[in-house]
Amino acid sequence: MSDLILTTYDWVPEMPRGLVRDLRVRWALEEAGLPYRVESTPFRDRGPEHFAAQPFGQVPWLTDGDLTLFESGAILLHLADKSPALMPQDARGRAEVLSWVIAALNSVDLPCQPWSLFRFMGLPGEAPEAKMIDKFLKARLDRMDAVLVDREWLVAGRFTVADLLMADVMRQVDRFDGLSGHAACRDFLARATARPAFEKAHRDQMAHFAAADVA
Amino acid sequence: MSDLILTTYDWVPEMPRGLVRDLRVRWALEEAGLPYRVESTPFRDRGPEHFAAQPFGQVPWLTDGDLTLFESGAILLHLADKSPALMPQDARGRAEVLSWVIAALNSVDLPCQPWSLFRFMGLPGEAPEAKMIDKFLKARLDRMDAVLVDREWLVAGRFTVADLLMADVMRQVDRFDGLSGHAACRDFLARATARPAFEKAHRDQMAHFAAADVA
Numbered sequence: 392m393s394d395l396i397l398t399t400y401d402w403v404p405e406m407p408r409g410l411v412r413d414l415r416v417r418w419a420l421e422e423a424g425l426p427y428r429v430e431s432t433p434f435r436d437r438g439p440e441h442f443a444a445q446p447f448g449q450v451p452w453l454t455d456g457d458l459t460l461f462e463s464g465a466i467l468l469h470l471a472d473k474s475p476a477l478m479p480q481d482a483r484g485r486a487e488v489l490s491w492v493i494a495a496l497n498s499v500d501l502p503c504q505p506w507s508l509f510r511f512m513g514l515p516g517e518a519p520e521a522k523m524i525d526k527f528l529k530a531r532l533d534r535m536d537a538v539l540v541d542r543e544w545l546v547a548g549r550f551t552v553a554d555l556l557m558a559d560v561m562r563q564v565d566r567f568d569g570l571s572g573h574a575a576c577r578d579f580l581a582r583a584t585a586r587p588a589f590e591k592a593h594r595d596q597m598a599h600f601a602a603a604d605v606a
Numbered sequence: 607m608s609d610l611i612l613t614t615y616d617w618v619p620e621m622p623r624g625l626v627r628d629l630r631v632r633w634a635l636e637e638a639g640l641p642y643r644v645e646s647t648p649f650r651d652r653g654p655e656h657f658a659a660q661p662f663g664q665v666p667w668l669t670d671g672d673l674t675l676f677e678s679g680a681i682l683l684h685l686a687d688k689s690p691a692l693m694p695q696d697a698r699g700r701a702e703v704l705s706w707v708i709a710a711l712n713s714v715d716l717p718c719q720p721w722s723l724f725r726f727m728g729l730p731g732e733a734p735e736a737k738m739i740d741k742f743l744k745a746r747l748d749r750m751d752a753v754l755v756d757r758e759w760l761v762a763g764r765f766t767v768a769d770l771l772m773a774d775v776m777r778q779v780d781r782f783d784g785l786s787g788h789a790a791c792r793d794f795l796a797r798a799t800a801r802p803a804f805e806k807a808h809r810d811q812m813a814h815f816a817a818a819d820v821a
Contacts, residue, residue, distance in 0.1 A: 395779065431717070435700070440753075442749075446709070446749055446750075446753050447709070447713050447746065447749050448749070448754075455701075456702045456766075457698070458697060458698055459701070460612070460701050460704065460705050461705045461709070462705050462708035462709050462713065463710075463714060464708040464712055465701075465704045465707070465708040465712070468683075468704060469701065470707075483672070484672045486670075486674070486675050486680075486684065487681060487682060489675065489680045490675050490676045490677050490680040492680070493677035493679040493680040493683075493711065494661070494662070494676070494677050494680075496679070496708065496711055496712045497677060497679055497711045497712065498716060499713065500712060500716065501716060501719050501720075504716050505716075505720050505739065506734075508738065508742075509738070510736065510737055512711070514734050514735055515734075516735075517734070518733030518734070518735050518736065519730075520720075520724055520729055520731075520733050520735040520736045521727050521733065521735045523720075523723065523724070523729070524720065525725065526737070527723075531662065534657075534661055534662050535661075537657075538661050539663075548624050549769040581639060582724075603679055603710060
């Protein structure tokens with residue numbers, strides 16, 4: 392039996408399927424070839440056990456023997472320490488992966504999440520606040536386009552967990568066609584999501600939630 | 607001469623002083639008692655060397671011998687590996703610090719930054735987008751209040767880099783009185799910023815930018 396247990400919701404509505412954050416952890420586990428199993432926690436009724444494992448009442452969390460980690464970004468960095476498939480093991484490669492992982496989680500995700508949330512909720516987008524977020528997102532994507540225009544992957548000329556996370560952050564914007572003005576970002580996302588490990592992770596998440604519809 | 611070099615802007619306008627992200631790195635370096643020196647990069651004229659070190663044209667970055675790290679969160683995790691003053695060295699303590707560092711950078715900072723940005727820019731706050739961010743921030747602070755109401759520090763009963771970062775993320779909201787409904791968060795922030803290492807870091811940042819006014 393595997394020591395790695397990934398916990399996600401038992402079910403979610405149609406709209407977020409394919410974007411729930413267990414996907415990026417499944418993807419990393421598949422890239423690394425680490426054995427794991429998936430467990431479920433109720434989406435509708437989040438009790439004290441849920442908040443004890445994940446203080447914001449969200450998913451995923453990962454149990455690794457007697458350790459529990461929450462926040463998908465933390466889980467990815469923890470897994471990267473276990474597998475050279477996710478991160479080069481030399482000091483420079485590690486420092487660059489760490490920098491880009493945090494860039495994806497903070498500098499890039501900061502405009503991506505509100506931008507996507509506004510669209511997800513069908514807001515009009517004419518308010519000055521909405522325009523400020525549009526501008527913030529464009530500034531970040533302009534810089535990412537400049538970085539990605541002449542490199543295939545972010546660090547060390549090879550795929551790492553930094554690419555995995557940056558791609559998954561960009562997916563939420565791409566869903567609402569937010570990468571249309573940024574060709575290098577779009578091409579990068581297409582390269583990342585063409586990987587068999589992404590395809591398996593996506594298929595498995597969709598099947599997990601579909602199984603709950605039937606049950 | 608120190609191997610650790612922290613680079614920040616040579617000058618910034620009055621308003622962001624005390625909140626520029628080199629502060630959290632100075633704070634960590636002071637807590638850890640690691641020797642370092644501070645260098646400056648132009649605020650007004652950001653050239654290719656700046657973008658080579660920090661792809662978004664921001665600050666800070668840290669040079670550690672022949673390594674360069676950007677993103678303050680990445681720098682803090684890198685420093686935590688060097689110093690037990692910043693992170694317990696056992697596996698459980700490390701996993702919990704990592705989880706809470708990412709929680710601060712992503713789950714908590716995600717609503718804090720747009721909420722603060724809107725106020726920084728003097729936006730009216732009546733748009734549905736503004737109200738959605740208000741609600742998002744409240745949800746996160748409600749959870750942080752529940753966590754902090756019965757613990758002094760986030761991990762292992764002692765101050766760690768997770769507290770340092772969570773406090774610095776909350777400072778931007780506190781500046782606009784955004785913690786007034788969350789007593790446990792406010793008390794936590796007061797405890798964290800009463801530490802001599804914070805006070806020195808804050809004083810040093812203010813003096814750094816004030817020196818540029820005179821120059």
